[in-house]
Amino acid sequence: MVRRHELTDTEWEFVRPLLPRPGRGRSRLDDRMVLNGIVWKFRAGVAWRDVPERYGSWATLHTRFRRWAKDGTFTRMFQAAQARADAAGDIDWLVSVDSTIVRAHQHAAGARKRGRQALGRSRGGLSSKIHLARDALGRPLAVVVTGGNTNDCTQFTRLMSQSAYPGWPRSRPDHVIGDKGYSSKAIRTWLRRRDIGHTIPERTDQIRKPVRRGRSGGRPPAFDQQVYKRRNVVERCFNRLKQWRGIATRYEKTVETYQAAVTLASLLMWA
Template sequence: MRRHELSDAEWALVGPLLPRSVTGRPRLDDRTVLNGIVWKFRTGVAWRDVPERYGSWATLHTRFRRWAADGTFERMLRTAQAKADATGDIDWLVSVDSTIVRAHQHAAGARKKGPTNQALGRSRGGLTSKIHLAVDGLGRPLAFVLTGGNTNDCTWFTTLMDAIRVPRTGPGRPRTRPDHVLGDKGYSSRAIRTWLRQRHITHTIPERADQVANRRRRGRAGGRPPAFDKKLYRQRNVVERCFNRIKQWRGLATRYDKTAKSYQAAVTLAALLMWA
């Protein structure tokens, strides 16, 4: 096994989940192709610069684009999560946060499709994307949403929570409801607290300083402060550690992909390998 390639344990998880081709000419071995794709995103090089030991770069790019377009990486991630949930390996103390990813100049120029504009936003730092992430109590990705970097965290909270869908290996609906949610001050809003309360989801989210001052200024009319468990809140650092692991992939720490579909597939692949 070379540097940046899949270990035997990782391949044992993801290998059986890849789609099999039963017709047509014999194609390049799936493990070789996936190793080349992983090597490309872990090092951040261009497709044409992937070593020849992984086969033609065009083959790697075509296979990656095909798997990204048909949702292969998403299905693989859901299957890995379902296996973990079936053995009780998922800690449903869910932490949420977001991180900014600077977009390289090569990421610009794709055709604009829909309101997301390929999940690129312009700010004083240039073009950026934002990954909104929810992880379990062990810091493994449950769901993520990709947006432009100039979006507010709280406006995408419900979309992120709705994206949590862990299938059952047997009969039954996918699990979508955490036991408890941890979030920083960026998620401190009345709308979010109401949304969680209506779904009977307990949460630990600190108030912003302006909200505390406004509540005190109103006196009794301001109501009681929301419950806050400082000791439990310390466990939110697992989402920060997850971001650190994602950004060890140089091709994810900086976005080079023009389309949101390709970048999202690459982040999904990194998330999948964390479950190995």
């Protein structure tokens, strides 16, 4: 019987072959039970000590999660799931990029090297920002977590570089859609040099500048309103991510554990 906030049989069969194989030695807590406890914790948004005892010791769950986050297990699983889908031709490479602000709970403060834990101060206080690239079906391709006061355009090339991995049949998207936060000469030049089409509206100040220059202002970039309407899929993707209460509000002190939680939720979208 699958309880609320646990992995379904379909989700478990999807992630089971992607999990690292246990080493030799004494037997350990079942991976499905551990993963169910981790998923339950972040979907419910509770403290580790409040995870139900049916998933085993909360300390074991926390230790396993921290280990998998630190050694990149969740990232490798995420990449493997995408590579498998890409090899099967199951990815629509119309890529949208966007970001969303996440409020940081007071429990997220207090870690060492606070400036490196992706916590930024904005109008609402301490916050983080999730930068996301997703395919046309609304499944995440790349996730980057920064401080809440980080500009979207500064993370664009980082997102694009994480949207393709060595060994993939594809190495670049067909088309990229972004809002005005990604409207910069550097981004358009980067896309043009790689022969990647894009639909990014210009900001008002960028539209007025060529007008003041007259004919020397250059030709404005092409913009397809019908293609731009498909950007709403990335908003729906954020809505699905934020159904996990432990992601909608950041409780984790370190950026590596919070990003691991976002990566795990993103991975399950591919199931």
